Amino acid sequence: MSKFPIHTKPFGIHAILVEWPNEVMHAILEDILQFQEYLSQKLDPNQWEFVPAYNSLTLIQRDEQIEFDTFKAQLLEWYSEKEAVKPRQKYLWRLPVCYDLDFGIDLPEIAERLQIPIPKIIALHAENIYTIYGIGFLPGFMYLGGLAEVLEVPRRATPRLKVVKGAVGMAGKQTGIYPQESPGGWNIIGNCSIPIFDANQNPPSFVTVGDQIQFYPISRAEYNLHKIEGEVGIYKIEKIKLNA
């Protein structure tokens, strides 16, 4: 696997930020995740957390102060050795989305703006495979890359005070799911019937940065059935092992 020039910066006294070239690129994400995998063998998971996102990896120490210069040298050494570890097994998660207009409340406006009929928008959205470049903003909120260029629409001029749980949105080059009800400025095109974040599970979210997502359209009836299954806790999530 290719190596990139990386930069380390102190981030307060309990954290250190490692940055890769400032680009959204699959090879960069893979390199970050392999480094994270190697670090998770070198550093005590009860004392360290790792937050990967796009072109960066942040290492956070629970209590202790990090001695930056010493630690930086150690990190660079580990970076040069990281090929020794096998990358984590990644998955493609297939997530059901109901694109009914009751859920896809912004579909008519997007169709008008893009001059693409609604069924075509849905087909394009469900056709691509998206990569999870980060998880944040809300618990379980995925930053997905890979949206078709023709579907790019700006964020809404005025954010909504309330976007419902499960809402599937698009803004700029991004698409994603609101895992909880929250305020939000993305254009809403549907609703995912499977809970993305569940605090009663450990880990609370089945997705991990580096995994992939594909959406598939479901009818309103299937959506309702999934919701009932979800309430009794028997929903099944389709996952496919990805080759490393």
Place this chain on the structure above:
Amino acid sequence: MLKVLKSGFFTSVQDSGRFGYRDKGVPVAGAMDGYTFRNLNMLLENDRDAAVIEITMTGPTLLFEENTFIALGGAEMSATLNNEPIQNHKNYRVSAGDILSYGKLERGFRAYLAIKDGFRSKSVLGSQSMYVPITELNHLEDRAHVPYQVNQTFEPRITEFKLDDLLDETLLEAHPGPEFKTLHDKQLEAIFFKEFTIAKENNRMAYQLNEAIGEHQISMLTSATLPGTVQLTPAGKLIILMKDGQTTGGYPRILQITDQAISILAQKKFGDTVSIKLL
């Protein structure tokens, strides 16, 4: 059990926070004023992570249903135990039937009630800190019950802390943040030579400051944020993330305030002033 007779403005159970789920987007949470949190648990000879009750602006009325020991700290809110005034940083014995209530907010913004051996509410993902959607609610409501253990035998080694509180401190010390170097001279001058006032938008997630330091058009890829991260919005305003702050963000992280500065800021309310010093 502790029975919440009246919940006050915003009263919640908090401990040292939730560690290990930031990669799933779960904020750390935990006591906003970590300095007071640690001191009270030390005074009661508790575990350092023992859960306390955090009380914001207007205090609750609380009924103790079993005997134990308590200590108060943080904001001064004219607290009384069975109508007798009680002080911060002091151990008190409480008996079943005692009522703790709060009056006028005198100093600070967040008061803490610590109890011998900590409150024993349900732990979710390794912490009792209330934060939706990890816990069902983000604060205690009227008639809520919070479990604790009876203790009749505690003999405190120290009954009182002669301790400086941070309530009157206004200086926030900060390390340069990852994007510190994107600041130009005018912005640097505005940050370090002027006072800021706390905006209406202040809560457990973040404190916004009113004064703008100059617009910018820097666009960056989303990356990790921490409690204490100072973000610069495109309009030039500073947002300081606190314990419930989001785990990633897309605004330049110009500064990282110290743990002590987070505790100082946690005691500030709308209209208070602070200044920032670079370490």
